[in-house]
Amino acid sequence: MHTPNSPHTVGTSATLSATEITSARLRLRAARDVDRDGFIEIQTDPQVRLHLGGPRPRSVVEQYLDTLGVPRVTDKPGTFVIADRATDHLVGTLLLHRRPADLPGHVIDQGGELELTYVLRREAWGAGLAFEAATAALRAAASELPDQPVLIVTKTANTRSLALAARLGFRPVSTFEAYEAEQTLAMTGLHSFLAG
Numbered sequence: 001m002h003t004p005n006s007p008h009t010v011g012t013s014a015t016l017s018a019t020e021i022t023s024a025r026l027r028l029r030a031a032r033d034v035d036r037d038g039f040i041e042i043q044t045d046p047q048v049r050l051h052l053g054g055p056r057p058r059s060v061v062e063q064y065l066d067t068l069g070v071p072r073v074t075d076k077p078g079t080f081v082i083a084d085r086a087t088d089h090l091v092g093t094l095l096l097h098r099r100p101a102d103l104p105g106h107v108i109d110q111g112g113e114l115e116l117t118y119v120l121r122r123e124a125w126g127a128g129l130a131f132e133a134a135t136a137a138l139r140a141a142a143s144e145l146p147d148q149p150v151l152i153v154t155k156t157a158n159t160r161s162l163a164l165a166a167r168l169g170f171r172p173v174s175t176f177e178a179y180e181a182e183q184t185l186a187m188t189g190l191h192s193f194l195a196g
Ligand SMILES: CC(C)(COP(=O)(O)OP(=O)(O)OC[C@H]1O[C@@H](n2cnc3c(N)ncnc32)[C@H](O)[C@@H]1OP(=O)(O)O)[C@@H](O)C(=O)NCCC(=O)NCCS
Pocket: 047, 048, 049, 051, 052, 116, 117, 118, 119, 120, 121, 124, 125, 126, 127, 128, 129, 130, 131, 132, 152, 153, 154, 158, 160, 161, 163, 164, 167
């Protein structure tokens, strides 16, 4: 179930217009001031940040959130807090953005493919929540956008992320070097998520 909030452009520049998406256990929604501690935790946790460049200093994260304002963290379309549907507590974040053409790792010449990224608090791993959030977001996107490639780009050493990508039906198509490590590019078609 999703709620479009504004007209969207059908084409390769668009991401999903929904601002709230619900699934059995989760609500994907905009950020709120109460999410501040959750954002700080996922940005500063060494285990969560292991394959994402390492933990950020708490003071840097706090300054970023205070300067920007927590509710603005999800301003960019396709950016969501993953919240527990019962408690509304932040369990992670999910992004469905366009992969910038100037980054390596593409399946079409001009780049700009849809790209999924996800981060859960450490305590939320191992319960199928990232799979549930990703499926709900991609199903919402599939219902409003034309069929097109969707990418997951993840460090090859990030076995949890690669396992999630495989469970979602993404298949590895190439590897490349970036950030001093091998990255795996995995892809599937958006309309593989259309509700049956
Ligand atoms: C990548 C990440 C989101 C994966 O989280 P995850 O919880 O392992 O992924 P899933 O939601 O698919 O859950 C699968 C696990 O839940 C278990 N599970 C329990 N209940 C389940 C259910 N109802 N449905 C599905 N799986 C369930 C599965 O058996 C599996 O367990 P296992 O890891 O012990 O094999 C998480 O490890 C993370 O946040 N990592 C740090 C951020 C990161 O590196 N992101 C990648 C950037 S692209």
